[in-house]
Amino acid sequence: MARDFQIAGPTLVSVRGGMHWASGYLRILSQLGLCQEAIKIEVKNFHRNIGADSTGPGVTVDVMVNSTECEVSMRLIHFDPLVLSCCISDSMGGATLIDPNLANPPGFNNVRDSDLFLGRKPPPGGRLLGNGLPRFASGNYYVGLNLQRADDMNERPWRFFYAYLMQQPIQHKIGVEASVVELKWRAIRYIPLWQSPAPQDFSEANANTNNAPAWVEQLKSIQKPNDTFDTYRMLKEIRTDSYDLPLWDHTTDDDSNPF
Amino acid sequence: MARDFFINGPTMVFVKGRTDSTIANLTELGLTDVPVRVRPQFRHRPIKVDAWGDAPPEVQFMLATVEITASLIHFDRDVLDACLRLSMGGVLDTGMLPIAGTRLGNKKPLFHPGSSLVGNHFVQLALSGPISGKPWRFFACYMNTIPMDFPLGVEKSAVVTNWTCIPYDRDLYNGGTGSNALYLWDHGTPS
Numbered sequence: 339m340a341r342d343f344q345i346a347g348p349t350l351v352s353v354r355g356g357m358h359w360a361s362g363y364l365r366i367l368s369q370l371g372l373c374q375e376a377i378k379i380e381v382k383n384f385h386r387n388i389g390a391d392s393t394g395p396g397v398t399v400d401v402m403v404n405s406t407e408c409e410v411s412m413r414l415i416h417f418d419p420l421v422l423s424c425c426i427s428d429s430m431g432g433a434t435l436i437d438p439n440l441a442n443p444p445g446f447n448n449v450r451d452s453d454l455f456l457g458r459k460p461p462p463g464g465r466l467l468g469n470g471l472p473r474f475a476s477g478n479y480y481v482g483l484n485l486q487r488a489d490d491m492n493e494r495p496w497r498f499f500y501a502y503l504m505q506q507p508i509q510h511k512i513g514v515e516a517s518v519v520e521l522k523w524r525a526i527r528y529i530p531l532w533q534s535p536a537p538q539d540f541s542e543a544n545a546n547t548n549n550a551p552a553w554v555e556q557l558k559s560i561q562k563p564n565d566t567f568d569t570y571r572m573l574k575e576i577r578t579d580s581y582d583l584p585l586w587d588h589t590t591d592d593d594s595n596p597f
Numbered sequence: 598m599a600r601d602f603f604i605n606g607p608t609m610v611f612v613k614g615r616t617d618s619t620i621a622n623l624t625e626l627g628l629t630d631v632p633v634r635v636r637p638q639f640r641h642r643p644i645k646v647d648a649w650g651d652a653p654p655e656v657q658f659m660l661a662t663v664e665i666t667a668s669l670i671h672f673d674r675d676v677l678d679a680c681l682r683l684s685m686g687g688v689l690d691t692g693m694l695p696i697a698g699t700r701l702g703n704k705k706p707l708f709h710p711g712s713s714l715v716g717n718h719f720v721q722l723a724l725s726g727p728i729s730g731k732p733w734r735f736f737a738c739y740m741n742t743i744p745m746d747f748p749l750g751v752e753k754s755a756v757v758t759n760w761t762c763i764p765y766d767r768d769l770y771n772g773g774t775g776s777n778a779l780y781l782w783d784h785g786t787p788s
Contacts, residue, residue, distance in 0.1 A: 348770055
């Protein structure tokens with residue numbers, strides 16, 4: 339690929355959530371909206387310096403890479419407030435939506451298109467977003483974040499597999515002008531920890547099977563100067579292909595049932 | 598087309614608005630005392646590269662609008678008032694204000710009827726070209742910032758009206774093509 343200006347073109351933000359949503363509303367790929375300005379994608383690598391006393395204090399002899407995550411910032415100007423509301427709920431760990439107009443909340447049958455920020459009951463503290471479940475499973479609250487564009491544009495689409503609205507997720511200014519909602523997404527490489535029944539088989543022979551845990555114990559021997567050995571137990575990470583999804587790729591989610 | 602003097606001819610200004618307005622059909626607004634001025638306003642954005650200093654090696658076209666100025670001398674006052682009402686957000690009476698922030702398009706097709714918050718209040722502006730055979734049709738217009746300059750006195754009033762034509766569309770994404778193939782104006786015969 340030759341060097342050239344990289345022009346992405348009109349970009350549509352679409353999202354897809356778990357099967358805990360009613361038909362429509364994030365259960366399928368849903369258009370979130372268009373942005374007022376360029377969407378900012380920040381890739382963050384986590385590096386940790388490794389030093390050795392032999393080289394003196396403060397000197398880095400090697401660097402350890404401890405995975406990567408992304409932050410995606412956008413300012414929505416032409417958006418679907420109901421889809422945004424669903425994303426907010428998922429990012430809160432599946433907050434229960436409350437609509438005072440409904441006889442039996444939660445539900446979406448009587449919600450107006452203009453409703454934004456339906457009342458919510460936040461879940462109790464300590465709730466997980468993934469809950470050890472695969473992508474789009476009911477109870478997995480990570481959102482699939484898609485940045486779509488036309489096929490003939492130079493830039494490919496982006497798909498972040500596990501994203502959520504982080505920290506101060508939105509800034510919503512309300513007035514006579516068209517509202518602009520500032521969103522900040524965090525995309526991580528979610529790795530579910532299996533809830534396999536005890537006792538767990540931590541042997542490597544059980545790795546890469548459906549019941550394999552995320553971690554196995556590994557014995558490691560280190561020779562000491564007096565020719566004896568110390569044996570240490572270390573944890574070695576094991577993943578299976580079905581959960582080993584990248585942080586992002588350059589395709590788009592579809593509406594197919596993943597189960 | 599061979600090189601020649603370009604003479605548009607006596608230029609009539611036509612307007613057409615919402616189907617429930619008084620200008621639901623193509624209506625004569627009036628004739629002008631001086632030529633009608635059509636000024637497209639292109640938006641180009643230069644791409645700056647440090648290696649090229651302060652001169653841009655490439656430029657992007659970021660769409661356009663059109664400014665039209667017509668100094669009306671022989672015109673229909675009621676039609677002018679209808680254009681003002683639509684440009685002010687589709688209000689019911691001349692000089693009335695709508696809610697601040699009222700949209701003109703409301704995500705409706707052109708000429709869609711309805712009140713301030715419902716209808717499409719853009720005006721289609723057309724200029725005849727009886728000699729040139731090249732009329733102008735501006736699809737989504739409104740009377741802009743200083744919509745008119747209306748002198749009042751014993752002399753006949755020559756009312757300078759200012760219009761802006763924008764690339765209005767209901768679907769801003771259009772499958773990723775955005776504004777591709779959207780017409781800002783054309784030279785079709787208005788109807």
